[in-house]
């Protein structure tokens with residue numbers, strides 16, 4: 001037996017158990033012993049954790065969904081997080097290390113439905129486990145977007161942000177041809193493709209949450225008929241009926257639906273609903289091919305669970321049969 005300083009002991013411990021380097025936060029209000037040692041700034045007398053997580057994936061219309069949902073008078077979203085593109089991104093990254101108190105301080109103490117939307121959660125390998133430890137009873141929303149379109153939208157996002165690799169690659173086609181897993185192009189390829197592999201990521205979420213806790217939304221339907229989508233979401237959330245159709249308007253100049261606030265149309269910013277050229281037929285076919293197995297797995301999953309199959313998925317699977 002040998003004496004070691006606490007710092008040295010900690011180093012040795014985490015070398016032996018590297019997976020424990022990142023703590024797993026739980027809801028302190030669900031354990032009386034944790035409640036008893038909470039700092040005065042944290043109160044368990046009011047709700048301060050979300051009931052609903054909109055988990056993405058990115059580029060599926062998640063921002064539009066969140067902005068429409070806040071129209072409902074019984075719904076509140078997290079407070080704004082400076083420098084974080086309106087998302088908390090707690091369960092999937094650096095903010096997780098800021099701890100439970102930081103997360104809880106981001107929600108209004110109201111008795112309404114509280115939600116947060118972080119589209120980075122869906123395809124992050126740790127998000128499901130971390131979310132289930134903290135908010136095991138939360139409901140989840142997943143948006144199903146044609147992965148081919150989603151990948152193209154991601155690429156356009158990188159171009160708009162002047163990503164040097166995307167800019168120098170001319171087209172997504174060049175990125176897709178990259179096979180060397182170490183190359184920067186391959187990393188972009190993965191970022192474009194990852195979120196669209198629905199069943200692969202869903203399996204992770206279903207290890208920690210039940211299917212009854214998950215509501216699926218078809219991205220195309222959200223774009224075309226947002227009021228209908230929002231009504232069925234709020235019904236699933238047991239919220240009182242709300243006439244979304246009188247608070248959402250189509251803006252011909254934006255080409256998308258927008259919120260109607262005090263008679264004025266409020267659309268999302270330029271980074272949502274970008275204008276870019278359509279993808280070529282060749283690229284579409286290539287991406288459809290890449291996603292063929294994932295789409296088929298999603299189709300089987302939805303059918304087995306008697307869930308609605310989006311038109312784009314019916315079509316993608318039918319073409320391959």
Ligand code: A3P
Pocket residue numbers: 057058059060061062063064119153154156222223256257258268271272273274
């Ligand atoms: P594009 O900008 O590529 O068209 P997210 O918010 O999850 O990142 O998704 C962004 C995408 O939401 C946009 O991708 C756009 O197609 C889609 N979208 C759906 N409804 C929208 C709306 N009402 N306003 C703006 N974008 C919307």
